[in-house]
Amino acid sequence: xxxxxxxxxxxxxxxxxIKACREMGIRTAAVYSEADARSLHVGLADEAVLIGPAPAVxxxxxxxxxxxxxxxxxxxxxxxxxGFLAENADFAxxxxxxxxxxxxxxxxxxxxxxxxVRARQTMxxxxxxxxxxxxxxxxxxxxxxxxxxxxxFPVMVKASAGGxxxxxxxxxxxGGLVPAVEAGRREAKSAFGDxxxxxxxxxEEPRHVEFQVLADNHGAxxxxxxxECSIQRRHQKILEETPSTALEPGxxxxxxxxxxxxxxxxxxxxxxxxxFLLDRDRRFYFLEVNARLQVEHPITELVTGVDLVRQQIxxxxxxxxxxxQGDISQRGHAIECRIYAExxxxxxxxxxxxxxxxxxxxxxxxxxxSGVLEGWDVPVHYDPILAKLIVWAEDREAACRRMSVALDDxxxxxxxxxxxxxxxxxxHPEFRAGRTTTSFIPKQFSSWGTGAxxxxxxxxxxxxxxxxxxxxxxxxxxxxxxxxxxxxxxxWTTLGRWRAxxxxxxxx
Amino acid sequence: xxxxxxxxxxxxxxSLENRDGAVYFREGEVAVEAEVRRxxxxxxxxxxxxxxxxxxxxxxxxxxxxxxxGREFVITEPLPGTRGPLEGDEAGVQGSxxxxxxxxxxxxxxxxxxxxxxxxxxxxxxVEAMKxxxxxxxxxxxxxxxxHVSVGEFVDSExxxxxxxxxx
Numbered sequence: 001x002x003x004x005x006x007x008x009x010x011x012x013x014x015x016x017x018i019k020a021c022r023e024m025g026i027r028t029a030a031v032y033s034e035a036d037a038r039s040l041h042v043g044l045a046d047e048a049v050l051i052g053p054a055p056a057v058x059x060x061x062x063x064x065x066x067x068x069x070x071x072x073x074x075x076x077x078x079x080x081x082x083g084f085l086a087e088n089a090d091f092a093x094x095x096x097x098x099x100x101x102x103x104x105x106x107x108x109x110x111x112x113x114x115x116x117v118r119a120r121q122t123m124x125x126x127x128x129x130x131x132x133x134x135x136x137x138x139x140x141x142x143x144x145x146x147x148x149x150x151x152x153f154p155v156m157v158k159a160s161a162g163g164x165x166x167x168x169x170x171x172x173x174x175g176g177l178v179p180a181v182e183a184g185r186r187e188a189k190s191a192f193g194d195x196x197x198x199x200x201x202x203x204e205e206p207r208h209v210e211f212q213v214l215a216d217n218h219g220a221x222x223x224x225x226x227x228e229c230s231i232q233r234r235h236q237k238i239l240e241e242t243p244s245t246a247l248e249p250g251x252x253x254x255x256x257x258x259x260x261x262x263x264x265x266x267x268x269x270x271x272x273x274x275x276f277l278l279d280r281d282r283r284f285y286f287l288e289v290n291a292r293l294q295v296e297h298p299i300t301e302l303v304t305g306v307d308l309v310r311q312q313i314x315x316x317x318x319x320x321x322x323x324x325q326g327d328i329s330q331r332g333h334a335i336e337c338r339i340y341a342e343x344x345x346x347x348x349x350x351x352x353x354x355x356x357x358x359x360x361x362x363x364x365x366x367x368x369x370s371g372v373l374e375g376w377d378v379p380v381h382y383d384p385i386l387a388k389l390i391v392w393a394e395d396r397e398a399a400c401r402r403m404s405v406a407l408d409d410x411x412x413x414x415x416x417x418x419x420x421x422x423x424x425x426x427x428h429p430e431f432r433a434g435r436t437t438t439s440f441i442p443k444q445f446s447s448w449g450t451g452a453x454x455x456x457x458x459x460x461x462x463x464x465x466x467x468x469x470x471x472x473x474x475x476x477x478x479x480x481x482x483x484x485x486x487x488x489x490x491x492w493t494t495l496g497r498w499r500a501x502x503x504x505x506x507x508x
Numbered sequence: 509x510x511x512x513x514x515x516x517x518x519x520x521x522x523s524l525e526n527r528d529g530a531v532y533f534r535e536g537e538v539a540v541e542a543e544v545r546r547x548x549x550x551x552x553x554x555x556x557x558x559x560x561x562x563x564x565x566x567x568x569x570x571x572x573x574x575x576x577x578g579r580e581f582v583i584t585e586p587l588p589g590t591r592g593p594l595e596g597d598e599a600g601v602q603g604s605x606x607x608x609x610x611x612x613x614x615x616x617x618x619x620x621x622x623x624x625x626x627x628x629x630x631x632x633x634x635v636e637a638m639k640x641x642x643x644x645x646x647x648x649x650x651x652x653x654x655x656h657v658s659v660g661e662f663v664d665s666e667x668x669x670x671x672x673x674x675x676x
Contacts, residue, residue: 183641186616186641187639190636190639191639234640341638343611349610349642350611350637350638350640351611352612352637353612354568356567356568356573357550357565357566359564380612380638382639383638383639384638384640408577411564411575412580413566414566414568416580419578420578420579420580423577423578423579457576457577457581458515458576458581459533459535459538459540460563460576461515461574461579461583462511462515462520462522462535462583463522463524463542463544463554464552464563464574465511465572465574465583466509466522466524466533467544467546468565469511470524470526471526472549
C-alpha cells in the first residue's frame with residue numbers, strides 16, 4: 001500500500017480523498033493555488049504545496065508543477081479527484097513515465113474513453129447502442145451544417161474532452177449553429193484545454209441514468225448499480241438519486257451488464273461510470289464514460305455500503321477486487337443535492353464571495369461533504385461547487401423528507417446558494433412522483449422565488465433583521481447570548497401566529 | 509418601532525415591537541405575533557402557529573444575511589437621503605443606462621463597439637465566472653455611448669461595463 005498520496009485537486013473532493021487516506025493510514029499532500037492558500041483542503045492535508053497563481057491553467061491544470069510537487073513530497077501516487085486533470089490521458093501517461101501511480105484508469109484506457117468520439121466508436125464496435133452523431137470532430141462550419149442537416153434539428157454541440165455540461169449547447173435551427181459551436185469551443189478550451197467539439201442528435205426529455213463500475217488491474221469488473229441524474233440545470237447535474245424510479249429489475253440488470261461490457265471493451269481499470277440516456281420508450285443509449293470518481297459517488301456508497309475512494313486506492317496499488325457481483329446489493333434510497341455558489345433567482349449566475357456564516361446539517365442518515373469554511377472567500381476562478389448534501393433512508397419518500405429537512409438546516413450565508421431551490425425541487429409533486437427528466441428544471445422551475453412560502457420566509461427575515469437591530473448584543477460578535485429570561489419554561493408554546501388583515505392565514 | 513429595509517434590493521417598511529420576547533410585527537395589512545428567542549448572536553428562534561423555526565443571521569458590513577428554512581435573503585437599510593432603488597439596476601441618468609455585470613468575473617468578449625446601435629436584449633459582452641460564460645444583454649434599444657472595460661479585465665458587480673444611450 002502507498003505511504004503517501006498527493007491530491008491534485010481542491011474543494012470538497014480533495015477533502016473526501018484526504019479522509020479516505022487518513023482512514024487507511026496513508027499520509028496526504030495537498031496542492032493549492034494562490035487563491036486557495038486558506039482553503040479547507042490545505043489545512044486538512046499533512047502537507048501542502050503551492051503550485052501557482054489562481055488561474056487553473058497555471059496551477060491545478062499544470063501537469064509539470066503537480067508532478068514536481070509529488071516528487072518533492074515523496075508521494076508515490078496521485079489522486080486526481082474529478083475535473084482538472086482527472087481524465088487527461090497525457091497526465092496519466094506522464095505519471096506512468098515518472099513512476100508515480102495515477103489513481104484512475106491507465107493512460108491507454110483514458111485515451112479511448114476520455115475522447116468522446118473515440119469512445120463512441122469503440123462502443124459501436126462492441127455492439128452497444130449509441131446516440132446518432134458525428135463520427136469525428138471538425139473545424140469546418142460546412143461540416144457542422146451538413147452533419148446537423150443529416151441528423152435533423154435539434155442537435156447538441158458537445159466537447160470531445162467534455163464533462164460537467166461544459167461546452168454543451170442545444171441548437172434548434174441552422175442560424176444558431178455556428179455561434180453555438182463557437183461558444184462551445186471557447187468554453188471547452190477554458191475548461192479542458194481542448195476546444196474540439198462535435199454534434200449529436202438531441203434526444204428530447206430523456207432520463208440520465210448512469211452505472212458505477214469498479215475494475216481492478218487483473219481483469220475483474222463489477223457494477224454497483226445505477227444513479228439517476230436527470231435533475232439538471234445548464235446540462236449539469238444538481239440532484240442525483242439511487243435507485244432510479246425508472247428501472248425495473250430486468251432493465252436494471254440489462255443496463256448493468258451493458259456497462260460492464262462497455263468497460264471491458266475499453267480495457268478500463270479503476271473506478272468509472274458508464275452514462276446512458278433513457279428515452280421515453282425505455283430505450284437506452286451509451287452516452288459516455290466518466291473516467292473518474294464522480295461528484296455523485298456518495299449515493300452509491302450509501303446504498304451499497306462500498307467506500308469507492310478506498311476501492312480506488314486499493315485497485316491502484318495493485319490489489320485484487322474484493323467484491324463479487326453477487327455480493328453487491330442496493331439497500332434503501334439515497335439522494336444527493338449539490339450546493340453550488342449560484343443564485344437560483346438569477347438564472348443560476350455564479351455567486352462568489354465571503355461565507356459569513358456556515359452551519360452544516362447533521363442527523364441520522366445525513367452526510368455533508370464540504371470543501372468550505374466560515375469566513376472563507378469562495379474564489380471566482382473555479383467550479384462553483386461548495387458542498388454536497390447526501391441523505392440515506394429506508395425508501396424514497398423517507399429520503400425526500402430527510403433531504404427536505406436537511407436542506408432547511410443547511411445554512412451558508414454571505415453568498416447565494418442552490419440550497420433553498422433544491423428544497424423546493426425535493427418538495428415538488430412531480431419529483432415526489434418520480435417523474436424526472438432532464439427538462440424538469442426548465443419546465444417546472446422557469447421562475448422561482450415568488451411563491452407564498454417565499455413571501456412568508458421574506459417577512460420572517462425582515463422581522464428577524466428588525467429584532468436583531470433591537471436586541472443585538474453590544475459585545476463581541478459570536479458571543480453566545482441567552483434569550484429573554486421570562487417564560488423560559490415554555491419557549492416552545494405558541495403565543496401567536498401569522499395573520500393577514502386579522503384573518504388567520506393558515507385557517508387554524 | 510418602524511424600520512425601512514431593502515430585502516434583495518426591494519424596499520419594505522415594517523414595524524416591530526419587542527416586549528419580553530413577545531414580538532409584534534406589522535407590515536401593511538399583515539400582523540403577526542410570535543415568540544422570539546435569541547440563541548446566539550447568529551441564531552434566533554421564532555415560535556408561532558405552533559411551530560418553531562430557527563433563523564440564522566449574520567452581518568457583513570452594512571448587509572445582514574438572513575436564512576429562513578433554507579432560503580437566504582440580503583437585507584440592508586437604505587442610505588439616508590435615498591428613496592430606495594431606482595427602477596432596475598441599470599437605470600442611471602434618464603435616457604441612459606449603465607450596464608453592470610450581475611456578478612464578478614472576467615470580460616472575455618466585447619460584442620459591440622462605441623457608437624454602435626443596439627437592440628434590446630442584444631448581446632453586449634460575455635463575462636466569465638466560475639468557468640461559466642454569462643452573456644450580458646442590452647437593457648434597451650439605443651446606442652453604445654461609452655465602453656468602460658476591455659477584454660481580459662476583471663470586473664465586480666459594481667463597476668459599469670458600458671453605457672447605453674436609449675433611443676426610445
